[in-house]
Amino acid sequence: MDQQVPALYVVMVDVSGSMARDNLYGRVKDAVTAFVGALDPADQVYVFAFDQTARPCGSGPLPAERRDEILRCLPPPPPTGADTNLGQALYEAVGVLEKSAEPVAALVLISDGEHDPADGSRYPRTGIATDPDWSDLEDRAAALTKVTAYAMELRASNGATTLGYVFPHPQILEAGSPELIRPLLDRPKADARAAKARLLLVPDLAKGASVQWPAGEPRLDYAAGRAEVNLTVTSEVGHLPVQLEDLRLESTGLPVKADGLPERLDLAACRDQPCPLRLRLSWAAPPGSPPPGGTLRLTGRVTSPFEAELREIDVPLDSPLTSAPVRFTVTAPAPESRAPAIAVAMVATLLLLGAALAAALWLRRNPALRGSLSASIVINDEGGTKDTGVAQLSGRRHRLALNLPGKGTVHLAQGWYVITYSPDGSELRTDTGRCPPGGSVIVNGVLFRHRLAEHDKERSGDSGLGVDEPVQSGQF
Template sequence: MRNWTRWLVPIAGLLCFALAAPSTARAGTDVDDVVSALGLTAEPADYVVLVDTSGSMQADGRYASVRRELATLVKGLSAQDRVSLLTFDTSVSPRFRGVVGKNAAAVLADLPARAAGEHTDIGAAISAGLTELERADTRRLAALILITDGKLDAPGSKYARATSSAWKELKSRAAALGAGHQVAAYAVSLMASTDAGLLKKVLPQATEVSAAEVGDRFAEVGSDLVRLQAAQALKSELSQPIMVNWQGDLGAALADGSPTGITLEFVSPYPHVPVELSHLAVQAPPGLQVALAGLPEKVRLDPNGHATVPATATVTGSAGPAATVGLTATVTSTWAEVLTGDLGLEFAPSLQGTAAVAAAPITLPPALLPAVAVVAAGLAAAVVLFLLVRVLVTPSLSGLLTIRRQGRHLADIVLDGRRMRLAAPDAVADLAGLGGSVAGSRRGGKGQRAVRVNLRFGATSARGVLRDGSSISLGELDVEYTSGRRRILDKIGLPRPDAAGPVGPLANSPDAASLSPVSP
């Protein structure tokens, strides 16, 4: 394909461009500037042309006009461009496929002299055009051109109804082409009402060209292909956010309650597109206010450029445990009109990058410090008093807990202190899994020792108050409490009172029922 800028001169033509109307003269950047900045050069392309040769094309000299305009189109192509020329009516007929070379007239040599077909199978024509583009040697850039003056008229064809599954299959084939090719498509209507627009069912990006527009936009086909190159090159580039790096401690500004100097670094991710930021504003969570003083009205970023902006931050309010602030801005570019208008791209850059704001420590006015000290001293005294009372109320432990299984003695646990955690003696494997606690109790009655136990053994637990000489069942185990005094009396041979279970006041207390094992 020859240098595409040559085709901007007004010449008679057949087609309009696919992506946008021709660029009008305007100040600033135009398509030529963008193409030049991207370093794009013309490259060979494939042109697939589908010409209606049904009998109606003979009326009013339409077919002769098409032949003349096609000759002009071919002459504008590069010698390396390839053309696939097909005609369609009741069926599709290939007329030429090959590079233009030095003899452009050969491309059209096999066109029929007259259009004499009976029907107009537009679907079959589009299918044949897609087949040409699906060839393994198809170039990356391609144009598909459909020219007709009639309605879909294809009796017996699988494309006879535009709602058929065959048309859906055409759309799927076209979508698959988009993975490796940039295709500009044109639906040229030589009459006011035709079905050329059915091409848009298959290639949604297709541009519909009316008969009145044909002569004015012929030269734009080549430039459209270059625009497709440019759009593809810039699409992924524009999806990246502009980075903002914050330097400075906003948490310190909140804690001190005074302005703090910070630095903002803006980094452009765009290798080609220049941008300008204005209306910079802080985005903070509810309850936190951040004001930046000293920001410029505009920040300009050249391609792959960065800019450092000093500012003064004032932070007030309340910051949560993970509070962050960001920045918003209006982003414009001298390329914006070309990007959105000529290339059909979306230009809506965002800013990315936040700064953490640590919560400020709680500080008290000096006048409140004496009162706080008094309250703290009172709380400390209350804690000490509580611990002292607990020690005095809880009697000291003495004696043994004797553990038996079905009358067989397993172990004696010596009690000491006021509270103990229980654990199985290391030497008694049968008691593995024994645990719980024991504490002195004043519930034994006048002159009698007692302990409060909370015991676990495997899946069984038991709790209650044991008087001197009484026991509690813990699954297969019996746990008996014997006080130190009782042990001395036993040694000198004095008889025990009946200690088979709780007696006296304890027998009628809630603790009496709690001597039974408690299932988990």
């Protein structure tokens, strides 16, 4: 922004005879020299000399940098004007100021302040507060809102009192160095710069920034618990550096959180083309039916590194972030039917029950062997025998290994010890006999005797059935 604020200064110099007292006019040139030295090169100065009338120097204002020409506008001493008509001088000054197009304008009065017009003047010396011409001049001056009035002090003399009838509360300029004058002259310029800044910045900041969501409604997979969404941010602010801070995601329908939001986003890069912004969304997906959908909205605060300067010139930083809520839908897999699972569970249960029943039936039909079994070969018809061996029975089927030729087995069935034996191991000569518990039986010429175990002898009528025992060597 251009910091130069050109100003028009209408300088009214009193050249009446009263300025000759105490050599007041001798100080005028030094005062004007200091005043012009405090101006900017772009400023304009219009000098009027007045006594009974006001006379401009040249055809218009001069640039402040042409200081010598401005000083030549001052009439040489001594001042010789017969009367002092401050009212007429102010009338001419107001007419010039009303035509000014400069953003800042000022009236500078250099006078001893004595209003002593000739008889018949439209601006009388007395009754100023109620005189209609003075009142009209005051009204015209009040309409000049960009004009500041100054009274240059020459020793203890200035025209502030009379000037105050037309321009209320005029400021006093000391006729000193430019460094003393410049701060007072800069105040209206600072106000003008602030007004110019407000004129540019207030509507510019009102444009703010906007967030664009992707076309169509985002679809969030409820079971996945996460998704990514690509946004764009655009800024229309052109005259001031601005940025986005405190970015947050607001949601309804589903508590969605967003990762990937920057702490600060410089919007200068988002003027010519949108800035991409990727959001990593996440949400909890507890068991149960998901919501059908909801809304997402990005919020934030538009800030500027020049907030302090904006406050000084009364420019509010209320630039908005435009982000209309966007609707989203929630997708979820169809709930699985429980009927197949129940059917599978029932089949598995039935199979287990069947297996258990089959196992129980097999165990009942094949009880564990108990006691011992001895074998003796029958050697004659009178019953003579030759013992071959004794074996402790265990398991559910026992292979006969009693020093007998051939092969054989023994197992329990319906309370009987069923002994199958073949002297030569062939099926042709295989024979089977049933031996009661504690009894004997002859199979293929071999006498087999069963002996009960000690703990079974007291169980009269015991069928020989017992608890399962692990298969040991020699069993099958």
